[in-house]
Amino acid sequence: MAKVLDNPRPTLKERAAKIGAQIQGSQAWNSIFRPGSIFRKGYTDSPRNRSYVIMNSVLYHLHPVKVKRHAVKVSYTLCLGGLSFFVFILLTVTGIFLMFFYRPTGANAWEDIQTLQTSVTFGLLIRNMHRWGAHIMVLTVFLHMARVFYHGAYKPPREFNWVIGVVLLTLTLxxxxxxxxxxxxxxxxxxxxxGTNMMGYTPVFGSQVRFVLLGGVEIGSETLLRWYVLHVLMLPFVIVIFMAIHFWRVRKDGGISGPL
Amino acid sequence: MTEIPEHLLKRAQAARDKAAGSSDASASEGGDRIPDALLDRTKASGAGAAVVAAAPAGGVPVGAGPGGHTQRLLTVVKSGSIQEAKAAPVDKVHTWPHLLAVEFVAALALTAFLFVFSWVVNAPLLQAADFNNTPNPSKAPWYFLGLQELLTMFHPMIAGVTLPGMGLVALILAPYLDRNASNKPEDRKFMTSMMTMFLIFWAVLTIIGSFFRGPGFNFTFPWRDGIFFEL
Structure with a gap:
């Protein structure tokens, strides 16, 4: 009797905990979750682990381990830069979805959007999100620029990052x-x-600029293909490069500006 | 191999001579190089008394100086001469959780807003493109409507290319033209008011182009003739 009391059969809960601990202690688990991950065995909220969370995550390590105290105040940044980047990610995801259902030819494009809206599950919702998200991104990037200007954050050593920011605003438009x-x-x-008629009035090269943009003398199927490639591949490629430099420079120039 | 400059060789030789001379001197003094004034002070203090008192009891440690001193004051270096703290400490917080939590909430709020808005409001999809049917008015996307509004006042080359081009160049040059180093709003009244005027000018043009322009891009009142505006 006493023996039974000393070694009772493990309950289901105890067994689950034991298996959980075994998995968390396994080599495979530890190879996936780097130190500082909340999924690691024995995770505690310590300054060391708080640093590891940032250092050991490919996404979070865009950030430094520590930031100035005033930089985390929403009233200072209004999160505008971060939100611009986030909307860009949302637009990429919804845009990839839209690409599955769209052919950039004069004969198919409009029909494809119509079909997407009426016959594709969540097609209308995703298209709406992509369209409204695009307007939001123009707004947030623009407001971000105004915020940075009013904080005088373009001053040395951040002059060049401001220039990159202007390029990013242009690319967003x-x-x-x-x-x-x-x-x-x-x-x-x-x-x-x-819009393109306006660009046709570029001094000296007006008609050439317009021809390159339209892929012809008038808007047509060629324009659609050209702008499609620009929209889904070339401009995103360029803007990602400039965003990378922009974020990198934020850190190299000593983090966010201020306090005022 | 680089030549050692002569003045350095001389200086090294002088230092060597000095070291040799002083070691002779210290040998003659029996190795005691603690200034008398310091020794007196140590003896006067309680610690000195303790050392003196302890020395007979425990015996003089190996390598100890006269009076049982095991430490020597070699030199006094003022902190400013070898270390200078140029950067003031900055008040910082951990990115996780302080910044990431804020970013997460902001991203979540924006996603929720976009989701609900897209659920309720449909993006426009008008009739299929028709080259033979020009809608009246034909308007550019809203962020170019300020430019289209300028078109009513200037020649297209000025309104469509020159002015926006100059605006972009001015934006790019802003940090190089603004020689004021301060970021305090009270020191930047000129730049702040310039930017505010620029933004208000642009916003007014965009709003007029969006809501106050009807068929033929003629001036209308939205409450009288309706809104001619699509996003």
Whole structure:
């Protein structure tokens, strides 16, 4: 009797805990979750682990381990830069979804959007998110620029990062504008007609600029293909490079500016 | 191999001579190089008394100086001469959780807003593109409507290319033209007011182009003729 009391059969809970501990202690587990991960065995909230969380994550290590105290105040940054990046990620994800259902030709484009909205599960929702997200990104990038200006954050040593920021704003507008044409409806066609007519007045090279942009003398299927490639591949590629430099420079220039 | 400059050789020789001379001197003094004044002070203090008192009891340690001293004051170096703290300590917090939590909430809030908004409001999809049917008015996307509004006032080359180009160049040059090093709002009234005027000017143009322009891009009132605006 006494023996039974000393070694009772392990309960289900105890067994689960034991298996859990075994898995967490295994080589495979530890090879996946680097030190500082909350999934590691014996994780505790210590200054050391707080540092590891940042250092050992490919995404979080965009950040330094520690930031100035005023930098975490929402009232200082309004999160505008971070949100611009986040909306860009949302747009990439929703954009990839849209690419599955879209052919950039004059004969198919509008029909494909129509089909996407009416026959594809969540098609309408994802297209709405992509469109409204694009407008939000233009807004957040623009407001981010205003915020940075009013904080005098473009001053040394951050002059060049401001220049990169202006490039990013321009690229954001171009991304939004190239995407504007893709639904190939009346709104897209004539908005882009107005926009590209304006660019045709570039001094000296006006007609050449317009020809390169349109892939012809008038807007047509060639324009659609050209802007599609710009929108889904080339401009995102370029903007990601500039974003990488932008984020890197934020850290190299001593983190966020201020306090005022 | 680099030549050792002559003045350095001389200096090294002088140092060597000095060291040899002083070791002779210290040998003659029996190795005691603690200034008398310091020794007196140590003896006067309680610690000195303790050392003196302890020395007979425990015996003089090997290598100890006269009076049982096991430590010597070699030199006094003022902190400023060898170390200088240039950077003031910065008040910092850990990115996790302080910053990541804020970012996470902001991202979540934006996703929720975008999701609900997209659920409720559909993106426009008008009739398929038709080259033979020009809508009236034809408007650019909203962020270019300020430019389109400028088109009503200037020649297209000025409104469509020159002015926005100059605006971009001015933005790029801003940090190089602004020689004021302060980031305090009270020191930057000129730049702040310049930017504010620029932004208000632009916002007013965009709002007029968006809501106050109707068929033929003629001026209308949105409450009288309706809104001619698509996002």
């Amino acid at each position: 171009l991304l939004s504008f190239t995407g504007y044409l893709l639904p190939w409806d009346q709104l897209a066609l004539w908005a882009v007609t107005v």
